[in-house]
Amino acid sequence: MKIKMTKKRRTALIGYSFLSLWIIGFLLFTLYPVILSGVISLSKLEMGLGGIKYKFTGLEFFTYAFQTDSQFTPKLLESLAFIGYATPIIVIIALLLALMLKGEYKGRTIFRTIFFMPVVIMSGPVISGLLGKYSVDFSEASPALFTFIEALPEVFRSPCMFVMENLVTVLWYSGVQILILLVAIQRISPELYEAASIDGASGWEMFWKITLPYTMPTLLVCALYTVIELANDSTNAVNTYIASRMFDHKLGYYSYSTAMAWIYTAVIVVILLLIFGVLKFFQRKER
Amino acid sequence: MKLKKKKVKAISLGKQKRQEILKKTMLYALLVCIGFVFLYPFLYMFINSFMSPEDLMNPAISWIPSKIYFENYKKAFATLDFGKSFWNSLYISLIAAVLQTAVAAVTGYGLARFNVKLKGIIMILILATFVLPVETLLIPRYVMFNSYKLIDSPLPTWLSAFTGQGLKSAVFILVFQQIFNSYPISLDEAAELDGAGKYKVFYKIALPIAKPAIVLSMLFSFVWYWNETRQSGLYFGEVIKTLPMKLGSFAASYASLYEATGGADAATSINEAVTLAGTMLSCLPILIMFIVLQKQFVESIEKSGITGE
Numbered sequence: 001m002k003i004k005m006t007k008k009r010r011t012a013l014i015g016y017s018f019l020s021l022w023i024i025g026f027l028l029f030t031l032y033p034v035i036l037s038g039v040i041s042l043s044k045l046e047m048g049l050g051g052i053k054y055k056f057t058g059l060e061f062f063t064y065a066f067q068t069d070s071q072f073t074p075k076l077l078e079s080l081a082f083i084g085y086a087t088p089i090i091v092i093i094a095l096l097l098a099l100m101l102k103g104e105y106k107g108r109t110i111f112r113t114i115f116f117m118p119v120v121i122m123s124g125p126v127i128s129g130l131l132g133k134y135s136v137d138f139s140e141a142s143p144a145l146f147t148f149i150e151a152l153p154e155v156f157r158s159p160c161m162f163v164m165e166n167l168v169t170v171l172w173y174s175g176v177q178i179l180i181l182l183v184a185i186q187r188i189s190p191e192l193y194e195a196a197s198i199d200g201a202s203g204w205e206m207f208w209k210i211t212l213p214y215t216m217p218t219l220l221v222c223a224l225y226t227v228i229e230l231a232n233d234s235t236n237a238v239n240t241y242i243a244s245r246m247f248d249h250k251l252g253y254y255s256y257s258t259a260m261a262w263i264y265t266a267v268i269v270v271i272l273l274l275i276f277g278v279l280k281f282f283q284r285k286e287r
Numbered sequence: 288m289k290l291k292k293k294k295v296k297a298i299s300l301g302k303q304k305r306q307e308i309l310k311k312t313m314l315y316a317l318l319v320c321i322g323f324v325f326l327y328p329f330l331y332m333f334i335n336s337f338m339s340p341e342d343l344m345n346p347a348i349s350w351i352p353s354k355i356y357f358e359n360y361k362k363a364f365a366t367l368d369f370g371k372s373f374w375n376s377l378y379i380s381l382i383a384a385v386l387q388t389a390v391a392a393v394t395g396y397g398l399a400r401f402n403v404k405l406k407g408i409i410m411i412l413i414l415a416t417f418v419l420p421v422e423t424l425l426i427p428r429y430v431m432f433n434s435y436k437l438i439d440s441p442l443p444t445w446l447s448a449f450t451g452q453g454l455k456s457a458v459f460i461l462v463f464q465q466i467f468n469s470y471p472i473s474l475d476e477a478a479e480l481d482g483a484g485k486y487k488v489f490y491k492i493a494l495p496i497a498k499p500a501i502v503l504s505m506l507f508s509f510v511w512y513w514n515e516t517r518q519s520g521l522y523f524g525e526v527i528k529t530l531p532m533k534l535g536s537f538a539a540s541y542a543s544l545y546e547a548t549g550g551a552d553a554a555t556s557i558n559e560a561v562t563l564a565g566t567m568l569s570c571l572p573i574l575i576m577f578i579v580l581q582k583q584f585v586e587s588i589e590k591s592g593i594t595g596e
Contacts, residue, residue: 014485015401019409022394022460025450028414033427040427048547052430100318105311113581114322117329120510120584121570122575125535171325179588186589232421232518242422243517254426261422 041259044252061251061259071241072260079231079238080267085162087226089170091219094177099211101178102185112179119175127172127235173229177222184218185211220279224272231268238264319546336360336564343560359564366541367533367565373572376513376529379441384508386449387456391504394451395463396489400475417457429521439526444512444519444534454511454518459504462591466500467493505586506580513573534569537562 015281041061043054065072101111149160163170188210196206233239242264245259335343339356342348394413398406432443447453451460474496478488494501516524516531524532533540541561577584 011401011485012403015397018393018397018401018489019403019405021390021449022397022413022451023409025447025452026412026416029428029447029450029452030419030424033424033431034419036427036430037423040430042478097321100314105314109582109585111318111322112585113578114325116581116585117574117577118325120573122514125516125531125537126566126570127516152359157550167324168328171321176588179585183589228418228420239422247425254430258423258426261420261426265420265423268420269418 013118025176037258040254041262043255045255047253055127055252057252057255061256064251064256065260065263075241076239076264079264082084082236083227083230083268083271085159086166086170086173086230087223089163090174090226091177091222093170094174094181094222095215095219097178098181098185099207101182113184115178116175118172122172127169127233131279173226177226180222180225181215181218184215188214194211199234216280216282220275220282223275224279227268227271227275231264315396332563332567335560335568336363338559338560340560343558356468356560360568362541362545362561363537363568366537366544366561367568368528368540369530369568372530372533374527374528376531376572377520378566379444379527379529380509380512382441383444383448383453383512384505386445387451387453387459387508388501388504389513390449390451391456391459392463392494392501393489394460395465395497395500396493398460398464398465400472402491413451413457413460417450419454425518425521428518432522435520439523441519441523441527443522448508448512454508454515459508460498462500462503463497466497466591470496476515499587499590502583503591506584506587510577512575530569530572534565537565 041053042058042061043056044054046053097115101108105233145164149157149164152160191209193206194208201209207247234243238260240256242260245251245260246254248256290424334350334352336359337355338348338352339354339358342352342356345353378413397403398410428447429438432438437443437446444453448456451457473494475488478492479485513529514531516529516535517590519529520532520535
C-alpha cells in the first residue's frame with residue numbers, strides 16, 4: 001500500500017515536471033504582468049531619477065477614457081463594428097470556400113496554396129502597405145452593382161457594403177479557417193451523404209441537414225479564432241490609438257494606455273464568452 | 288422492351304454526366320475568380336514594383352511596365368539593409384520557433400498523459416493566455432523586462448517562447464495535447480514495462496508519433512514570429528531591426544538614404560514602386576519558404592486534425 005502511494009505521487013511529480021516550464025512561464029510572464037498592468041492602470045506613473053513611481057489614482061483613467069477623451073469611444077466602436085461585421089462574414093466565406101475545395105480534383109493543391117498564402121505573409125507593415133492603399137473603390141469600378149446595393153434595405157445594405165469595401169481584407173483573414181473547416185468537412189462520413197441521396201435528398205438539403213450541423217462546433221471555434229485574430233491585429237483602430245498614447249507623460253506614461261487596454265480586453269472577453277456559450281450549447285445538444 | 292430500357296438509361300446517364308461537367312466548370316470558374324481577388328494585391332505589388340518613375344506617371348500604363356526596371360529593387364534592398372535585417376529576422380524567429388515547439392510538446396504531453404490535480408485549472412489558464420489580447424500584456428511586460436535590463440535584446444521574446452507564453456503558444460500546446468491523446472496509452476505502458484522511464488517514453492515513443500504537430504508548430508511559430516512587429520518592436524526594435532520592422536519605417540529610412548543628399552526630384556524621391564519593391568523583398572523569404580514547403584503547411588493542419596472537438 002505504501003509503495004503504491006509513493007508510486008502514484010512519483011508519477012504526479014513527473015507529470016508536474018512536464019508542466020513546470022509552462023507554470024513558471026505563466027507566473028512570470030503572464031500572471032505577474034497582468035497584476036502589474038492592473039496596478040499601472042489604477043495609478044499615475046511618474047518617471048523620476050529614482051525610477052518609476054506609482055501614484056494611486058483609482059479609476060480616474062477609466063472614467064477619463066469615456067468622459068473626457070473624445071477619441072477613445074469612437075475608436076473602440078469602430079474596432080468592435082469591424083469585428084462584429086467581419087467575423088460572421090469571414091466564417092461564412094471560409095465555409096463556402098472549404099466546401100468548394102473539398103474532394104479530389106485537378107489543381108486543388110494550387111487553389112489551397114493560393115488561399116492559404118496570405119496567412120504566411122501577413123504582418124502589420126505588409127497589411128498597412130498593401131491592403132490599406134489598394135482596396136478597389138467599387139463605386140467607380142462597377143456603378144451598377146453600387147446602385148443596386150444602395151437600393152437594398154438597411155439590413156442587407158450595410159453588410160453588403162462592408163464586404164465590397166473590405167473584400168480583400170476579409171478574404172485574406174480566412175486562410176487558417178478555410179483549412180480547419182476543410183478538415184472538419186472531410187471528416188464527415190460519406191455514408192451519411194449516400195444514405196441521404198438514396199432517400200432523395202438534394203444537395204441543398206444535405207448541406208443544411210448534414211454538413212452544417214456536423215461542422216457547427218468547428219465553425220464556432222473558427223469564430224473564436226477570428227475574433228481573437230482581429231482583436232489582436234495591430235492595424236486595428238483601438239490598438240493603434242492605444243499604442244499612440246503610450247508615452248503620454250501628462251496621463252502617467254503607460255497608465256492611460258493600460259486602462260484603455262483593459263477596457264478593450266473586457267469587451268473582447270465578453271464577446272468571446274458569448275460565442276463560447278453558443279459552442280457549449282451545440283456540443284451539449286450533440287451528445 | 289429490354290433495348291428501350293437500356294437506351295433510356297444511356298440518355299439519362301449522358302444528362303447526368305453533362306450536369307457533372309457543367310458543375311465542375313462553374314466550380315473552376317468561381318475558384319479562379321476568388322483566387323484572382325486573393326492574389327490581386329499581390330499581383331499589383333509584383334507588377335508595380337518593376338515600374339520606372341516614368342511608367343508610374345504615364346496614365347496609359349496601368350498593368351504592363353514598358354520595361355523591367357530593377358532600380359527600385361536596388362534602392363529597396365539598400366533601404367531595408369536587407370542582408371542584416373534578414374539575418375536578424377531569421378535567427379530570432381528560428382530560435383523562438385524551436386523553443387516554442389519544444390515547450391509546447393512537453394506541456395502537451397504532460398496534459399495528455401498525466402492526471403495531475405491542477406490539470407483543469409491549467410487548461411483554463413492556457414485558454415486564458417490565448418484569449419487575453421496582447422495589448423494588456425504589452426506594457427507591463429515591457430516595464431518588467433526593462434527593470435531586468437533585458438530590453439534591446441531578443442531575450443524577452445525567447446524567454447516567453449520557452450515558457451509557453453509566446454505567440455499563440457496555447458494553440459500549439461492544444462495541438463500537441465490532442466495528438467498525444469489520440470494514440471493508445473498502451474503503447475506508452477508497453478515501453479514502460481520494458482523498463483523505459485516516463486521521460487524516455489516521451490522522447491522515444493510520443494515525440495516520433497507527434498511529428499505532424501512538430502512540423503505544424505515549427506512552421507507556424509516561425510512564420511508568426513517572423514511577421515510579428517509590435518511586441519518585438521518594443522522589446523528590441525530600437526537596436527535590432529527585423530525585416531518587417533524595416534519595412535514599417537521604410538519611408539523614413541529611404542528619405543535619410545536618398546533624399547537628404549540630392550534634393551527631391553522624380554528620380555530620387557520615394558514613390559509607390561520603391562515601396563512596393565520593399566514590401567516584396569520583405570515578404571520574399573517567407574514566400575519562398577512557403578512555396579517550397581506548401582505541402583507541409585497544408586498537410587500539417589490536416590494531419591494534426593484540429594477541428595475543435
